[in-house]
Amino acid sequence: MTPAPYVSYLSSMAILPIVQLPDAVLRQFSTPVQQVDAAILKLADNMLETMYAAPGVGLAAIQVGVPKRLIVLDTAGDNEPKKPLVVINPEIVRLGPELRSYEEGCLSIPDVRVEIERPSTVIIRYVDREGRQQQLDADGLLATAIQHEVDHLDGKLIVDFLTRLKRDIVIRKLKKISRG
Numbered sequence: 001m002t003p004a005p006y007v008s009y010l011s012s013m014a015i016l017p018i019v020q021l022p023d024a025v026l027r028q029f030s031t032p033v034q035q036v037d038a039a040i041l042k043l044a045d046n047m048l049e050t051m052y053a054a055p056g057v058g059l060a061a062i063q064v065g066v067p068k069r070l071i072v073l074d075t076a077g078d079n080e081p082k083k084p085l086v087v088i089n090p091e092i093v094r095l096g097p098e099l100r101s102y103e104e105g106c107l108s109i110p111d112v113r114v115e116i117e118r119p120s121t122v123i124i125r126y127v128d129r130e131g132r133q134q135q136l137d138a139d140g141l142l143a144t145a146i147q148h149e150v151d152h153l154d155g156k157l158i159v160d161f162l163t164r165l166k167r168d169i170v171i172r173k174l175k176k177i178s179r180g
């Protein structure tokens with residue numbers, strides 16, 4: 001998701017190329033992370049660096065071409081300290097009854113924003129970077145961002161919330177851009 005200000009995180013990290021629509025990789029189903037090892041942690045750190053540089057507030061591993069159930073998020077405001085969150089194997093435990101409408105962007109779909117109504121609160125279970133089971137109650141932008149990123153793990157994109165007609169217009173535009 002977008003946007004957030006860029007703040008340098010750690011200089012040892014790498015910025016990864018972000019896969020963009022219409023690349024079919026984005027439609028893949030991501031499989032669970034079996035073990036939180038050094039390679040996964042390095043991937044998570046590089047994803048955070050890539051997200052901050054973009055800038056964005058969330059990024060799923062499939063967006064850098066890795067079909068694993070791993071997402072990174074940071075919905076801290078401009079004047080707040082960074083709050084990087086690494087979420088492995090997220091499972092939605094409960095969606096709240098109320099809806100929140102937000103104009104969402106996606107780092108894989110440049111220059112497109114889609115007004116989407118989603119539950120305004122969500123409870124997830126996930127594994128943290130130390131390999132521990134965690135539960136998180138999220139609301140506001142974080143709740144929206146979590147649902148957006150979990151959709152990525154199932155190959156779902158914000159354009160899927162559009163009518164077929166509008167979706168075709170967006171995809172045609174992106175194909176034109178990728179051809180230059």
Ligand SMILES: [Zn+2]
Pocket residue numbers: 001105106107108148152
């Ligand atoms: Zn996205």
